[in-house]
Amino acid sequence: MPGEFDLIRRFFSHPGAAPGVVVGIGDDAAVLRVPDGCDLVAAVDTIVESRHFPAGSDPRSIGHRALAVNLSDLAAMGAQPAWATLALTLPSADEAWLEGFAAGLAALARRHGVTLVGGDTTRGPLTVSIQIMGFVPRGGALLRSGARAGDLLAVTGTLGDAGAGLALAQAGGDARAATADAAALELLRRFEYPTPRVEMGLAARGIATAAMDLSDGIAGDLVKFAAASGLAAHVDVDRLPLSAALGSRESAALARDRALCAGDDYELMFAVPAARAAALAAAAAALELRLTVIGSFAPGRDVTWSSNGGAFTPAGGGFDHFA
Amino acid sequence: MPGEFDLIRRFFSHPGAAPGVVVGIGDDAAVLRVPDGCDLVAAVDTIVESRHFPAGSDPRSIGHRALAVNLSDLAAMGAQPAWATLALTLPSADEAWLEGFAAGLAALARRHGVTLVGGDTTRGPLTVSIQIMGFVPRGGALLRSGARAGDLLAVTGTLGDAGAGLALAQAGGDARAATADAAALELLRRFEYPTPRVEMGLAARGIATAAMDLSDGIAGDLVKFAAASGLAAHVDVDRLPLSAALGSRESAALARDRALCAGDDYELMFAVPAARAAALAAAAAALELRLTVIGSFAPGRDVTWSSNGGAFTPAGGGFDHFA
Numbered sequence: 001m002p003g004e005f006d007l008i009r010r011f012f013s014h015p016g017a018a019p020g021v022v023v024g025i026g027d028d029a030a031v032l033r034v035p036d037g038c039d040l041v042a043a044v045d046t047i048v049e050s051r052h053f054p055a056g057s058d059p060r061s062i063g064h065r066a067l068a069v070n071l072s073d074l075a076a077m078g079a080q081p082a083w084a085t086l087a088l089t090l091p092s093a094d095e096a097w098l099e100g101f102a103a104g105l106a107a108l109a110r111r112h113g114v115t116l117v118g119g120d121t122t123r124g125p126l127t128v129s130i131q132i133m134g135f136v137p138r139g140g141a142l143l144r145s146g147a148r149a150g151d152l153l154a155v156t157g158t159l160g161d162a163g164a165g166l167a168l169a170q171a172g173g174d175a176r177a178a179t180a181d182a183a184a185l186e187l188l189r190r191f192e193y194p195t196p197r198v199e200m201g202l203a204a205r206g207i208a209t210a211a212m213d214l215s216d217g218i219a220g221d222l223v224k225f226a227a228a229s230g231l232a233a234h235v236d237v238d239r240l241p242l243s244a245a246l247g248s249r250e251s252a253a254l255a256r257d258r259a260l261c262a263g264d265d266y267e268l269m270f271a272v273p274a275a276r277a278a279a280l281a282a283a284a285a286a287l288e289l290r291l292t293v294i295g296s297f298a299p300g301r302d303v304t305w306s307s308n309g310g311a312f313t314p315a316g317g318g319f320d321h322f323a
Numbered sequence: 324m325p326g327e328f329d330l331i332r333r334f335f336s337h338p339g340a341a342p343g344v345v346v347g348i349g350d351d352a353a354v355l356r357v358p359d360g361c362d363l364v365a366a367v368d369t370i371v372e373s374r375h376f377p378a379g380s381d382p383r384s385i386g387h388r389a390l391a392v393n394l395s396d397l398a399a400m401g402a403q404p405a406w407a408t409l410a411l412t413l414p415s416a417d418e419a420w421l422e423g424f425a426a427g428l429a430a431l432a433r434r435h436g437v438t439l440v441g442g443d444t445t446r447g448p449l450t451v452s453i454q455i456m457g458f459v460p461r462g463g464a465l466l467r468s469g470a471r472a473g474d475l476l477a478v479t480g481t482l483g484d485a486g487a488g489l490a491l492a493q494a495g496g497d498a499r500a501a502t503a504d505a506a507a508l509e510l511l512r513r514f515e516y517p518t519p520r521v522e523m524g525l526a527a528r529g530i531a532t533a534a535m536d537l538s539d540g541i542a543g544d545l546v547k548f549a550a551a552s553g554l555a556a557h558v559d560v561d562r563l564p565l566s567a568a569l570g571s572r573e574s575a576a577l578a579r580d581r582a583l584c585a586g587d588d589y590e591l592m593f594a595v596p597a598a599r600a601a602a603l604a605a606a607a608a609a610l611e612l613r614l615t616v617i618g619s620f621a622p623g624r625d626v627t628w629s630s631n632g633g634a635f636t637p638a639g640g641g642f643d644h645f646a
Contacts, residue, residue, distance in 0.1 A: 022362055022464075023464065023466060026467075026551070027400070027466055027467050027468070027551070028366060028395075028396040028397075028399035028400055028467065028534075028535060028536055029364045029365060029366035029396045029397060029399070029400045029402065029455075030364065030365050030366065031362050031363070031364055031400070031459070031464045032362060032363040032364070032365060033362050033363070033461070034357045034363055036359075039345055039354050039355060039356050040354070040355040040356070040357055040363060040456075041352045041353065041354055041355070042352060042353050042355060042406070042408060042440065042441060042454075042456065043351060043352035043353065043408070043441055044408040044409070044410050044441050044442065044443050044452075044454060045410075045443050046410040046412060046443050046445050046452070047445075048412060048445050048446070048447040051445060051446060051447055052445070072351075073351040073352045074351075074352060076351035076352070077350070077351055077352045077354070079352065083365070085365060085366070085367040085454055086367070087367050087368075087369040087410065087452035087454075089369060089371060089450055117365065118365060118366055118367050119367065120367050120368050120369050120452070122369050122370075122371050122374060122375070122450075123371070123374060124371040124374055124448060124450060125447060125448045125450075127412055127445075127447060127448075127450050129367075129369070129410035129443070129452040131365075131367060131408055131410075131454040132352075133363075133365065136354070138356070141345075141346065141354045143346060143350055144349075144350050144351065145350070211351075212351055213351055228349070228350070
């Protein structure tokens with residue numbers, strides 16, 4: 001079994017020079033160069049076994065998700081990802097597990113030009129904490145607080161798929177095999193390998209007035225988004241974008257509940273002035289990404305929902321790890 | 324019990340503006356401004372209950388230690404600390420525990436001008452992961468790899484105290500009370516509230532050629548330090564700085580073993596040219612910090628130890644969380 005001192009180097013060191021990395025893994029700390037005229041953007045997110053993913057999940061998916069949820073935070077800021085550090089707590093230094101985990105993490109890191117610049121491995125219950133760092137031109141970050149009354153509310157992709165995928169993953173191996181039609185596999189993939197909308201976040205800079213990623217379900221996340229901007233928001237839940245895969249496997253009511261409350265979607269929501277909505281849609285189209293206007297912001301404080309022209313109350317308030 | 328969304332804000336938000344913090348806690352990510360002409364320095368370290376500290380430890384000490392071990396990494400780079408993110412996994416949102424933890428963390432953060440800019444709380448076995456960020460003038464970082472043949476090896480403070488303190492802490496409450504003389508309390512304090520040598524790291528820039536912090540015991544850490552510089556090193560173990568508290572409670576042989584192998588000291592070791600050793604000593608003296616030359620670097624690859632003029636072999640190879 002390799003020692004702690006070897007693990008990070010063996011599984012996570014990158015050969016050769018990486019942009020902005022003066023000193024990478026191997027010293028007491030990394031030395032990094034933020035481009036001139038840019039601000040640093042930093043976030044941290046942790047995923048814990050049996051809490052954020054089922055015990056026994058494919059380690060490749062765990063590595064992917066741990067980085068994806070962090071990249072999603074940078075995407076919501078309109079930031080260009082650059083570097084990450086990894087704090088990995090695991091019960092034992094299982095080589096096959098580590099190889100899968102590192103492969104999942106590395107594949108997504110490469111796709112977005114992210115270099116792992118530091119890490120720490122400790123023994124304990126499986127917990128993966130990644131801090132992601134990136135940059136934006138000074139003053140260019142997309143904040144939650146920038147929405148203005150009258151802005152439209154738009155979301156990327158489709159909602160609720162990951163929640164349905166998690167339910168399938170939790171059903172266990174046999175149930176999973178039994179339900180392995182194309183739609184089920186697509187929903188599972190949406191949970192296990194979420195796609196952070198990094199390019200869309202970058203494209204939205206200068207078009208959207210505010211952004212936030214959807215990690216806990218829009219029913220809860222939108223309350224925070226609107227509060228950060230000091231506004232009310234309204235959503236027509238009949239406009240929530242649902243995938244064909246979700247629609248083929250679940251009732252309309254359950255699909256809608258998943259879209260509102262299940263979380264794990266890692267899509268982005270934007271506030272955008274009506275006059276710039278077409279520009280945002282064009283940016284999404286250029287990325288072959290669905291973008292759907294589902295509501296709007298207004299003066300006030302409440303988030304309200306409607307369906308078929310009547311008031312609607314979401315079943316849940318979003319995922320809260322301590323609720 | 325407060326929700327996850329409240330915990331970070333309630334216990335860790337700072338009022339008012341902090342240097343370089345454009346956007347702090349509360350958005351998808353923090354936006355930070357590295358001073359012009361400086362490089363970013365980033366490190367991550369995790370502490371796990373029952374692995375790095377005894378179960379039931381004072382939460383104030385846990386908060387202090389989680390930040391201290393990270394500050395020690397920045398100190399070893401000669402970096403000015405600035406910002407931190409916190410990934411906190413805890414079994415339940417116990418208010419009294421959180422208040423103590425936050426107080427311990429905040430007191431040390433204030434002392435070093437560190438602002439908490441992001442965080443994530445999840446439920447699970449107690450695990451604290453902090454990523455620290457700071458900066459150095461471009462090209463000014465103290466690396467492990469800078470030592471040159473002929474450089475002296477110097478260490479700050481005294482070694483082995485924290486190891487003895489941990490043994491006392493592990494002995495449990497009754498044994499602890501029974502041994503609560505001044506020396507025992509001092510050793511406990513050295514384990515529970517290590518002092519990161521941040522000011523000394525800053526003062527050593529331009530004087531020392533290389534630096535590394537002592538977290539796992541010099542017997543193992545020096546092997547890594549010498550290897551990073553591509554050199555051999557020799558230590559006269561009779562010169563290892565031992566405290567009066569340690570000497571009053573343990574045999575000379577055990578005290579020496581603790582100094583070599585016990586870890587948790589969070590002192591710094593420096594490589595320094597003989598011609599600049601007086602300057603480094605003066606810098607330490609100005610900080611009322613002990614600095615002791617214990618050996619030197621030479622061409623070659625091995626780390627050797629001597630005592631009373633004869634060869635010496637340390638009992639252990641340093642603390643390895645996966646050994």
